[in-house]
Amino acid sequence: MNLVKLTIDGQQVEVEKGTTIYKAAKQLGIDIPVLCYMDLHGMNIENKPGGCRICVVEVEGRRNLAPSCSTNVDEGMVVRTSSMRVINARRTVLEFILSDHPKECLSCAKSGHCELQDLAVKLGVREIPYQDTAEMSTYQKDYSPSIIRDMDKCVMCRRCETMCNDVQTVGALFAVNRGFEAVVAPAFEMDLQKSTCTYCGQCVAVCPTGALTEVDHTPSVIRALADPSKTVIVQTAPAVRAALGEEFGMEPGNLVTGQMAAALRRLGFNFVFDTDFAADLTIMEEGTELLGRLTKHLEGDKNVKLPILTSCCPGWVNFFEAQFPDMIDIPSTARSPQQMFGAIAKTYFADKIGVKREDLVVVSIMPCVAKKYESERDEFKVDGNPDVDFALTTRELAHLIKQANMDIKTLPEEDFDSPMGESTGASVIFGVTGGVIEAATRTAYEVFTKKKLEKVEFQQLRGLEGIRAAKVDFNGLELNIGIAHGLGNARKLLEDIRAGKSEFHAIEIMACPGGCIGGGGQPLHHGDSSILKKRAAALYREDDGKAIRKSHENPAIAELYEKFLGTPMSEKAHHLLHTHYASKQTVIHEKED
Amino acid sequence: MSGYTIELKKTDLDTLRDVCKSFNNDPGELINVLHKAQSIFGYLPAEIQEVVAKELNISVAKVYGVVTFYSFFTMKPKGKFPISICTGTACYVRGADKVLEEFKRVLKLEVGETAQDGKFSLSCLRCVGACGLAPVVMVGEKTYGRVSPDEVRKIIEEYDGL
Ligand code: SF4
Ligand code: SF4
Ligand code: FES
Numbered sequence: 001m002n003l004v005k006l007t008i009d010g011q012q013v014e015v016e017k018g019t020t021i022y023k024a025a026k027q028l029g030i031d032i033p034v035l036c037y038m039d040l041h042g043m044n045i046e047n048k049p050g051g052c053r054i055c056v057v058e059v060e061g062r063r064n065l066a067p068s069c070s071t072n073v074d075e076g077m078v079v080r081t082s083s084m085r086v087i088n089a090r091r092t093v094l095e096f097i098l099s100d101h102p103k104e105c106l107s108c109a110k111s112g113h114c115e116l117q118d119l120a121v122k123l124g125v126r127e128i129p130y131q132d133t134a135e136m137s138t139y140q141k142d143y144s145p146s147i148i149r150d151m152d153k154c155v156m157c158r159r160c161e162t163m164c165n166d167v168q169t170v171g172a173l174f175a176v177n178r179g180f181e182a183v184v185a186p187a188f189e190m191d192l193q194k195s196t197c198t199y200c201g202q203c204v205a206v207c208p209t210g211a212l213t214e215v216d217h218t219p220s221v222i223r224a225l226a227d228p229s230k231t232v233i234v235q236t237a238p239a240v241r242a243a244l245g246e247e248f249g250m251e252p253g254n255l256v257t258g259q260m261a262a263a264l265r266r267l268g269f270n271f272v273f274d275t276d277f278a279a280d281l282t283i284m285e286e287g288t289e290l291l292g293r294l295t296k297h298l299e300g301d302k303n304v305k306l307p308i309l310t311s312c313c314p315g316w317v318n319f320f321e322a323q324f325p326d327m328i329d330i331p332s333t334a335r336s337p338q339q340m341f342g343a344i345a346k347t348y349f350a351d352k353i354g355v356k357r358e359d360l361v362v363v364s365i366m367p368c369v370a371k372k373y374e375s376e377r378d379e380f381k382v383d384g385n386p387d388v389d390f391a392l393t394t395r396e397l398a399h400l401i402k403q404a405n406m407d408i409k410t411l412p413e414e415d416f417d418s419p420m421g422e423s424t425g426a427s428v429i430f431g432v433t434g435g436v437i438e439a440a441t442r443t444a445y446e447v448f449t450k451k452k453l454e455k456v457e458f459q460q461l462r463g464l465e466g467i468r469a470a471k472v473d474f475n476g477l478e479l480n481i482g483i484a485h486g487l488g489n490a491r492k493l494l495e496d497i498r499a500g501k502s503e504f505h506a507i508e509i510m511a512c513p514g515g516c517i518g519g520g521g522q523p524l525h526h527g528d529s530s531i532l533k534k535r536a537a538a539l540y541r542e543d544d545g546k547a548i549r550k551s552h553e554n555p556a557i558a559e560l561y562e563k564f565l566g567t568p569m570s571e572k573a574h575h576l577l578h579t580h581y582a583s584k585q586t587v588i589h590e591k592e593d
Numbered sequence: 594m595s596g597y598t599i600e601l602k603k604t605d606l607d608t609l610r611d612v613c614k615s616f617n618n619d620p621g622e623l624i625n626v627l628h629k630a631q632s633i634f635g636y637l638p639a640e641i642q643e644v645v646a647k648e649l650n651i652s653v654a655k656v657y658g659v660v661t662f663y664s665f666f667t668m669k670p671k672g673k674f675p676i677s678i679c680t681g682t683a684c685y686v687r688g689a690d691k692v693l694e695e696f697k698r699v700l701k702l703e704v705g706e707t708a709q710d711g712k713f714s715l716s717c718l719r720c721v722g723a724c725g726l727a728p729v730v731m732v733g734e735k736t737y738g739r740v741s742p743d744e745v746r747k748i749i750e751e752y753d754g755l
Contacts, residue, residue, distance in 0.1 A: 165652070165655070170652075171651070171652020171653075171654055171655060172652070172654060173654060174652065174654035174655045174657065174658035175658050175662075176654075176657055176658045176661045176662070177661045177662070178661070178662050185654070186654050187639075187642070187646075187652070187653040187654040187656070187657040188639050188642075188653075188657055194597065195654070196652070322596065583596065584596035585596050586596055586597055586598070586599065586643060586653075587596070587597075587598045587599070588598075588599055588601060588606070588640075588643060588644060588647065589598050589599065589600045589601070590600075590601065590602075590603045590606055591600050591601065591602050591603065592602075592603060593602050593603055593604050
């Protein structure tokens with residue numbers, strides 16, 4: 001290792017050659033302000049276009065100030081990170097940026113979480129000089145079912161481009177035009193809705209400003225809650241409970257399951273249910289489908305395709321529909337837990353409590369931005385009425401709780417309601433990469449081998465590596481299981497399958513790095529993988545503490561089959577709990593000359 | 594997420610695929626591929642960018658990003674007689690700006706635009722290496738030297754009825 005010695009703000013520090021000044025300063029506990037720079041530690045991806053110059057520092061012997069995020073250290077360098085010259089320059093740079101930025105902080109969705117606003121506060125900007133002379137660039141707002149693009153607020157940091165291209169390999173966004181006109185946009189500046197965007201929301205999660213935000217469903221939810229003619233029920237996805245506390249200043253990794261249920265009840269939801277119930281149901285359907293395909297495959301049926309791919313992640317579904325339409329017959333047809341919940345709520349449960357479909361409002365709390373789009377898909381509507389009416393992100397829920405003057409930290413712990421609040425440990429781990437396939441394995445093992453599974457934990461399926469492979473012994477039959485999270489990793493596994501090189505029997509895929517715990521709707525983790533690890537540990541802890549840890553042992557699920565669905569994959573189950581996929585790829589049509 | 598259909602003539606599609614193939618469908622050759630495609634088709638409409646993206650296996654957003662970044666590329670068809678005014682230093686000093694203004698006035702076109710009837714289009718060029726003839730105007734392949742604003746109308750009239 002090649003070490004370099006330098007001085008930063010009068011302190012000596014020794015770092016590896018090739019380190020940036022920004023990172024060297026960080027080792028000394030000096031936090032240089034940044035705007036465009038983004039470091040995704042866990043993924044070895046950095047966004048450092050060096051464009052905004054907020055991070056400038058003074059380097060002795062150099063005439064110009066240097067952007068610390070993209071300038072490497074040199075032996076003997078003497079750096080000042082906050083001399084008056086630096087502070088002055090930083091403020092001027094910021095004033096320039098602000099001169100072409102709308103002054104809408106009062107009503108901006110990012111207000112309070114905006115990095116540009118934080119900088120203005122930190123650098124004490126009190127007046128914005130150039131705004132009368134400079135022309136403001138204006139763009140039309142772009143509304144899609146999940147994401148709003150308000151490019152007037154874009155500061156061209158290009159973090160979203162890095163997420164969409166390098167991490168997710170979706171390629172929906174790219175920097176276009178130059179100079180004043182420059183902006184990050186889909187091809188031909190078309191609406192996001194027309195592009196290949198999967199609504200994974202990873203761009204939203206990293207955008208420092210209000211340029212990219214999720215569509216806000218809270219006003220609609222408040223309206224429904226205030227309407228006495230409606231019965232409003234709520235479901236909460238597993239990953240939410242492991243992160244919601246962070247929005248209230250709690251350390252990452254705190255589980256707030258009970259407090260969240262209490263908050264939802266106090267907000268006025270008539271029934272507080274758990275998506276985990278539907279996750280158990282997903283395992284029953286997806287697990288049965290997996291075993292069916294596996295058995296036929298073992299019997300030599302050439303028409304059966306393996307591997308089977310999980311289908312509970314809507315970002316992932318959007319991805320393969322747009323980019324791998326030739327393979328839409330290999331993912332499981334099982335709907336996601338959110339949609340299974342909605343379908344059962346608006347049939348079985350509505351009947352049970354004697355409420356008409358139109359008078360039942362189903363709200364879901366999701367770590368996810370794509371869930372909004374998913375809930376609006378036509379396949380999940382009956383006569384125009386959606387199975388799930390509104391999907392709030394974890395961030396939106398936190399906001400709603402704060403609006404109602406509550407604090408998660410001081411609420412008592414309460415239980416979910418019955419029956420759609422009953423769940424097992426298997427369903428809890430759906431929220432973390434590897435969890436769905438572990439849950440499926442627990443059930444499939446017992447159904448396939450007809451033996452009791454002594455140890456329910458499958459350590460080989462856990463972890464945060466982007467692509468993982470594991471073998472599970474099904475009583476002599478060795479099952480090859482693949483796991484990918486982050487769409488870039490998913491792409492690699494899919495290309496292997498397309499090339500006929502895949503040896504897997506089953507693959508779990510989640511669009512977001514880390515799985516749902518790292519979802520685009522979660523409290524921002526700024527690429528810090530230690531936060532993801534803590535959220536994952538919290539979910540495994542909840543699983544560990546559950547009395548029942550296998551989906552097929554959930555008594556409420558057993559009752560649902562007995563009284564309503566019949567058996568997994570029955571006609572009724574097919575109708576309510578399965579779906580179909582369609583190509584969303586751009587087609588190039590040849591015209592005759 | 595909606596997917597759409599684009600249409601292209603089979604012969605054009607084949608030509609374009611051949612261009613991509615001649616650069617080994619290498620994404621690193623994007624700029625060269627676009628150059629070549631523009632020299633064949635005259636401009637780079639959305640359909641062409643879609644095909645290039647597909648052939649080079651990159652996102653069409655990236656192709657569009659590159660097309661809009663370099664002023665050399667154009668998404669609008671050039672006129673039958675593309676008029677280019679050199680605005681390199683030598684030409685500029687010798688009054689290319691006034692010549693340009695006159696073309697804009699007479700043709701009622703802005704730089705980068707093509708006339709409704711498709712006859713003329715207007716663009717600026719960086720130095721064409723004929724500084725001795727400054728200011729230089731090109732119409733198609735034909736070069737005009739030492740052009741003054743009052744000659745503009747005459748140049749345009751040469752193409753009357755063509
Ligand atoms: S939501 Fe995901 S796919 Fe869509 S633009 Fe953002 S990063 Fe790309
Ligand atoms: S949209 Fe947001 S993340 Fe993307 S470049 Fe603009 S400011 Fe940066
Ligand atoms: S943060 Fe370093 S240039 Fe933007």
